[in-house]
Amino acid sequence: MPRPELPGRKNSLRHPDIDYGSRGAYFVTVRTHRHRPLFxxxxxxxxxxxxxxxxVRDEWYRTETLRENVVLDAFVVMQDHIHGIICLVPEGGTEVSPCCYQWHPQAPLDAGTTHSLRVRRYDPERHGVAYRPPDSLSSIMAGFKGAVTRRIRAECNVSPDARIWQRNFHDRVLRNEREWRNVRRYIRLNPQRWWHKHGT
Structure with missing residues (x-):
């Protein structure tokens, strides 16, 4: 059965021109290995x-206490995946409205504008394609997934080399309040939507 479409969701991974260490609001989805209903x-x-x-839920919320540049928003754990909104802010910042982070695909990415997503600050040919800038979205998600995996292997009855996650994750930049509201609603209603479609 096909999976429900996410609001405005794109299926590609990281955008090649965005610096994911920039302040911004991101809608992320992470799935379990082989879509197993572990959660x-x-x-x-x-x-x-x-x-x-x-x-999974505990480590997600712990991310905000461990990283000064992270503010978390809507979040849900589903059977085989999670959805969440994660905001990168200046250290000590609390303002997470996407009005502060607007980015328009038609406009050039301006490295000198503090309120827009910046072009990448690193050169993949120099750093390597697997390089994760510190405090970037990829670094934060890798830390979260690693912490979850270590705890599950230590605390639950699973194989020490059991794979928990798919290798990567999906993201979408939230560019305005309308997108933010739509994604918040999608996350909040996700369990109910699944139940109406699949429950008995």
Whole structure:
């Protein structure tokens, strides 16, 4: 059965011209390895997390306490994936409205404008294509996924080399308040939507 379309979702991974260390608001999705339903089940439109799902939720919220440049917004754990809005802000910042981070695809990415997403500050030929700038979205997500995997292997009855996540994650830049509201609503209603479609 085809998966529901996300609002305005693009299927590509990182945008080649965006510096993902820039201040900005991002809608991210991370799936389990082979889409295994490790995180729990949905009953009557409410997600009931398994012990593995509880670890995922705890480590997601812990991200904000570990990193001064992260403010978290809407978030949901589903059976085989998570959706969340993660905001990169100046250290000590709390303003996460996408009005402060607007980026228009038709306009050039301006490295000198503090309120727009910047072009990449690194050269893949120099640093290597797998390079993750410190405090970038990719670095933050790698840290989150690694922390979850280590805790699951240590605390749950799984193989020490068990794979939890798909190798990468999907993201979308939230460019205005309308997109932000739509994605928040999508995240909030995700368990109910799944239940109406698949529940008994």
């Amino acid at each position: 729990g089940s949905i009953r009557d439109g409410v997600m009931d997390c398994s012990p593995v799902g509880d670890i």
